[in-house]
Amino acid sequence: MKYIETEFSGSLNGKVHIPGAKNSSLALLVASCLADDIVTLRGIPRIEDVNIIAAIGQDIGMELKQAYGQVIIDPRRIHNAMIDPGKASSYRASYYFAGALLSKFGRVTIGFPGGDDFVSRPIDQHIKVFKALGAKVYTFNDYYVVEAAELKGAEIYFDTITSGATINAMLAAVLAKGRTQLHNAALDPEVVDTAAFLNRLGARIYGAGTEHIRIEGVSFLTGGSHAAIPDRLIAGAFLMAAGLRGGQVTVMDVIPEHLGACLAKMEEIGMDVEFGESHITAFGTGSLKATRIRTGMYPGFATDLQQPMTALLLQAKGKSIVTDRVFPKRFAHLPQLRRLGAEIELRKESAFIRGGLPLQGGWVHATDVRAGTCLLLAGLASEGRTCITGVEHIERGYEDVISSFQSIGAKLSMRELNAQELPGRIHMNN
Ligand SMILES: CC(=O)N[C@H]1[C@@H](OP(=O)(O)OP(=O)(O)OC[C@H]2O[C@@H](n3ccc(=O)[nH]c3=O)[C@H](O)[C@@H]2O)O[C@H](CO)[C@@H](O)[C@@H]1O
Numbered sequence: 001m002k003y004i005e006t007e008f009s010g011s012l013n014g015k016v017h018i019p020g021a022k023n024s025s026l027a028l029l030v031a032s033c034l035a036d037d038i039v040t041l042r043g044i045p046r047i048e049d050v051n052i053i054a055a056i057g058q059d060i061g062m063e064l065k066q067a068y069g070q071v072i073i074d075p076r077r078i079h080n081a082m083i084d085p086g087k088a089s090s091y092r093a094s095y096y097f098a099g100a101l102l103s104k105f106g107r108v109t110i111g112f113p114g115g116d117d118f119v120s121r122p123i124d125q126h127i128k129v130f131k132a133l134g135a136k137v138y139t140f141n142d143y144y145v146v147e148a149a150e151l152k153g154a155e156i157y158f159d160t161i162t163s164g165a166t167i168n169a170m171l172a173a174v175l176a177k178g179r180t181q182l183h184n185a186a187l188d189p190e191v192v193d194t195a196a197f198l199n200r201l202g203a204r205i206y207g208a209g210t211e212h213i214r215i216e217g218v219s220f221l222t223g224g225s226h227a228a229i230p231d232r233l234i235a236g237a238f239l240m241a242a243g244l245r246g247g248q249v250t251v252m253d254v255i256p257e258h259l260g261a262c263l264a265k266m267e268e269i270g271m272d273v274e275f276g277e278s279h280i281t282a283f284g285t286g287s288l289k290a291t292r293i294r295t296g297m298y299p300g301f302a303t304d305l306q307q308p309m310t311a312l313l314l315q316a317k318g319k320s321i322v323t324d325r326v327f328p329k330r331f332a333h334l335p336q337l338r339r340l341g342a343e344i345e346l347r348k349e350s351a352f353i354r355g356g357l358p359l360q361g362g363w364v365h366a367t368d369v370r371a372g373t374c375l376l377l378a379g380l381a382s383e384g385r386t387c388i389t390g391v392e393h394i395e396r397g398y399e400d401v402i403s404s405f406q407s408i409g410a411k412l413s414m415r416e417l418n419a420q421e422l423p424g425r426i427h428m429n430n
């Protein structure tokens, strides 16, 4: 079994290239199923979730070749829409296969989405979209079936703002007959990126990035090429690393506007930030102030950044409070941080942090990708060695996690452990 060992690293300094966004890439790769010809995508990260899509692709006849920093997708020989339930359940965004393959095959069989487990991650809004477009949805124990003789445009009002269902609605509606309008749509950059990609292939999607998206159905999509937007969540975590011990970190190849709420919070707690067209530099000033974080959908403070921010707030003297309004129970990292000596209490649905106390290395377990980021940052700021298991979760979101953190001076390495040597209780929640 793999684990990551970190050591106290002092101030972190350096430059790091940011890869394409996982959450965009997962949509773009599956959106490529809709094309009638070859698609070339650049910036797709080499991560586990992408490998699973490639494996599903192989099952259904969609060829994915990774070469020279690009992924070449040939969707011309896709022959079925029966997605292996085990593969579908091993990551979250598998629901995009349902949206994308429905208009091509009229029937999709697919396992329920997996991915990071925050207690409750319903897909009712995805199902609402399919039904609104004229599909029938049947659910079974470990899979569901979506079926439609024909998809027809519709007016869809989301009950809650969801980036996944907004993207899925675009995938399902792009080849549907007539006009579809999405209201209360998510504004996330990944929604805009997916719409931009589909439009390059000949789709007619208007208004992505606003609450109202209009999709005029077209009869086919051509091949084409596109570059995924940079990963704002990875960029945010690296910038926060500069704050741990007064360092200076530059993230390269990013879109600074995508990180507005994150940068504002970093400045609020006492860091300095400078940015140009495609890079951001964060400076730790050596003294951080406690604060209040409430996550929200874009352009709010991202739920996927509350965990690394929690690690940073452990260094800020005083009481900080973190509330996750997107996934109110997304706090599996707290008991693990306590193992390192952190004083954090979960009261109702907020984490109360007493920052500024020394942390001491230990064994911890990452239950999801961003919990992993949080534990990495906390480990780098802890005295002694910290050993982080659950590497498979971290690798769902990060390519080259070790070398990219090493490029800013972090002391960490990937290690192997015998299951028998595993120290007791690291999987327990408290
Ligand atoms: C692969 C991917 O892109 N994952 C991201 C995506 O997840 P995901 O697309 O699953 O998250 P959503 O944007 O859909 O979730 C936002 C909110 O809507 C709720 N909801 C969602 C769908 C639904 O059918 N019903 C419903 O109630 C969720 O419980 C949550 O409270 O956005 C999340 C929120 O920014 C991020 O944390 C994830 O990294």
Ligand SMILES: C=C(OP(=O)(O)O)C(=O)O
Pocket (backbone or CB within 6 Å): 022, 091, 092, 093, 114, 115, 116, 117, 304, 369, 370, 397
């Ligand atoms: C929650 C996340 O991923 P997923 O939606 O793929 O589980 C994440 O990237 O933080």
